[in-house]
Amino acid sequence: MLVRNQDTRSRDYDEMRTKYRPSHADYTYQAKYGIRAWQGGGRASARETIARVAAGAIARKLLAELWSVDILACVVQVKDIVAELNAEILTRDRVESSPIRCPDESASSRMFDLVDAARKSGDSVGGVIHAVARGVPPGWGDPVFDKLDADLAKAMISLPAAKGFEIGGGFQMTHLFGSEANDAFRRASDGRIRTRSNFSGGIQGGITNGEEIWVRVAFKPTATILREQDTVDMDGNETTLAARGRHDPCVLPRAVPIVESMMALVLIDHALRQRGQCG
Amino acid sequence: MLVRNQDTRSRDYDEMRTKYRPSHADYTYQAKYGIRAWQGGGRASARETIARVAAGAIARKLLAELWSVDILACVVQVKDIVAELNAEILTRDRVESSPIRCPDESASSRMFDLVDAARKSGDSVGGVIHAVARGVPPGWGDPVFDKLDADLAKAMISLPAAKGFEIGGGFQMTHLFGSEANDAFRRASDGRIRTRSNFSGGIQGGITNGEEIWVRVAFKPTATILREQDTVDMDGNETTLAARGRHDPCVLPRAVPIVESMMALVLIDHALRQRGQCG
């Protein structure tokens, strides 16, 4: 029902105004500032990322034109469905041809059904985004204060709903021996120094080594759901809340360009620094 | 053999000077600066974290005295051995009584044996550190530019060998429905607003909600190992390298106070900001 009568809308608005949505920023903003944008559209809304994407688009153009750096992200996991990625399918065309922005067609299809089912049941799901930057030369980054991987971590965890960050081998790498996880150096046919594996994710000691930069970001299930949940109101009374309106049951597809933009913004900053410092 | 003759030492030094250790910062520093501290002790050495621990000690004192905030970290995983943590054993005494800094005695013992075995075989292992901040009031943090969880992510990923970061439910949370992962609000007996679960890890929308802050950091296996590995030298020739000297086969126990210090430094910054901004 797209059109609701005024009474219903008023009741909904009053609920949003007085009750805290669980796992949203309603309560923390109220605790810090004494006010909050309960109507939506405030700084806790993912709409805030519009500016990041706008700036990121410029950064991506500069990275491509001046340094031949290309950035691509995609959905690699939605809840328990994990895509199989490889260099062949990891193309912008494949990503953008999937409504989920997952280039593994089989996984994409199952993810779509899962998100649809979550929507119908008034629930939500999360997942993981994989991002790669190709063509970054060795030497970008900083050894202590602004390590490139640390800046990427801050950029990604600053995104709404982001709860985890990995570079290269990430958490999986903790299950390996050093002799398995180290990236052996080799000399490529073009004379460049390359590595045989890329557990480092293109960054060693905070500085790029010329391999692809690999990053993964975990996004929790959307906090705002239509199901009734326990909460409290602004007077501290326990109550329940079931959100209304159109809320995205899975932020992953729309988070892909945001992740790409944050990666571009971090990289362009370090590209300029590198040119300034090392000429 | 603690004493080596001069010839051996010279050969070792020459190897370290001319060959890049795989997955260390040797190559990236050389690529960026044209020089590097190959003798050890440079900015890519974990010794750099001494200053962080010194400053962190002061930050922890201030947090404890002025805001009754307590910070504790411990080893929760070494390679495939995972400790079982609960509030009862998560005490400083329990952590410090373990040589691995893991408060689960059984796990600690097995971790110790595993690290010892890795040492004997000239290999190394990694793992995960869990950190908790207790007593942080609601309202610390920032809504967009310096979200508290983003600042924690940057702080942790800036540590040597850190490859992953999680806040609250982290990557595991991506396997849940929103209705499972949301932290329902309740009214505590003292009238305070609390949550029933803590998948948010104490931070919502970049701002603390008064629950414990939970963070996990993945550390890769030590890069410098005594086993022979493929690498290249500074002239680009393919060669092999087997490191000598005393290298830690597992950084986890020593990373615990470093993680605590970084958490303290981030929190004291935000404590001062909060007092400045909100009085």
Added chain:
Amino acid sequence: MLVRNQDTRSRDYDEMRTKYRPSHADYTYQAKYGIRAWQGGGRASARETIARVAAGAIARKLLAELWSVDILACVVQVKDIVAELNAEILTRDRVESSPIRCPDESASSRMFDLVDAARKSGDSVGGVIHAVARGVPPGWGDPVFDKLDADLAKAMISLPAAKGFEIGGGFQMTHLFGSEANDAFRRASDGRIRTRSNFSGGIQGGITNGEEIWVRVAFKPTATILREQDTVDMDGNETTLAARGRHDPCVLPRAVPIVESMMALVLIDHALRQRGQCG
């Protein structure tokens, strides 16, 4: 002539597009960026200060309400005409009742005539603005990196056409002996520690001492004048330029609220820091 025919306008526009105005930012922007907003309204226009005044208005409200700090600026000199200021006439009413924003009525009248004469002769004049902050408590500021007087200097010299900055006794103070220029401490009737003179301008060692903060800012004559001047065009050919349109022959009256705003923005930053750091 408010209405000019299209041909005249086109010729004017073409002149502005191709010729560099002497002592304006035309040439430096072109040298740095390869483009410039020659139509006016770019970042080198004083219109850029609108945002500073908007933010300064909020800062002034906060300073007044939370710390009882009051900020007032006025024109103290236009070319060779120097106003005589004293505490009695240094009020907002007196300042705002003068079209020049100079509270000395006699000087204000002569300044007005001088500016009018400059306008009629197609020339321009500069001068000095005096600013005072009253009620700032002791302790605001920083001992090394962000001294309060240094931050005020940066804020003021960042204003278009600003060429000089003084705090307290400023350049005049260089003509005194230390025994004349030192501000002797005394105990006021309310028990507070005060100084007999205020050559320090309320700041000692980068930190406020509780006296009034006194600042003076020199503004050069407006660069854009209607008289013909020697210049070069974008091809490097020597030529002449006589600006058209309505250009302010003296920026001083309009710079008064801008100076006040910059002072307020610097002070509110340090007020928040002081509350954060010292509670």
Added chain:
Amino acid sequence: MLVRNQDTRSRDYDEMRTKYRPSHADYTYQAKYGIRAWQGGGRASARETIARVAAGAIARKLLAELWSVDILACVVQVKDIVAELNAEILTRDRVESSPIRCPDESASSRMFDLVDAARKSGDSVGGVIHAVARGVPPGWGDPVFDKLDADLAKAMISLPAAKGFEIGGGFQMTHLFGSEANDAFRRASDGRIRTRSNFSGGIQGGITNGEEIWVRVAFKPTATILREQDTVDMDGNETTLAARGRHDPCVLPRAVPIVESMMALVLIDHALRQRGQCG
């Protein structure tokens, strides 16, 4: 008397511990922090500038080698004695051959006598330092947030005892008409665009125009003098204080390398930015 008996020393120390030196940072530090380094050598001591000079030495080397930029400062005024400067005598040799660091021999000699007389009478004097940067190319600086002249102002006013800052024509320029003060552009014999005068001091709109950067900094008379002065002690009682020990009656000669260092540090920052941003 270089050797004083213990009783005298103790009494002196006790005086310094309990009484505030007028126009020094004693009182403001005490007001802010509740403690201060009354023994000397704290952050309010000019000794703090050692680090600036050390870093400045490196910056000057880089500026000279990579950009052929040369920085030179000298004393242009001590109390009422004003040196006559011109390009011919403004050389490092001439500056360093004067004990006052003033290249005008006649003025230098009179300044020396004046400082000596001030020392003998237990008093102090101030003055003005002139600094020039030669060879800076057009384009360094920033249009709004970090204008080069604003950064220079902050750098200079951050120095101990600095009370005034001028760029180019400074305060004197306020006495001129725009038609007199504008720097007309001309085409030099080498084809470069130059200006006929340099009232702008090499910076227009926050960005360099390729002319010499001219800066002047006013230093007040040394606050610590041997003459008895009115002050209060830490209990708020009015008393008198006559400082003991060796205190410099004029900081100007020793401030010259400090001013040069701050200029170098600001310029190297902007040199790196310019290379980063504009390639």
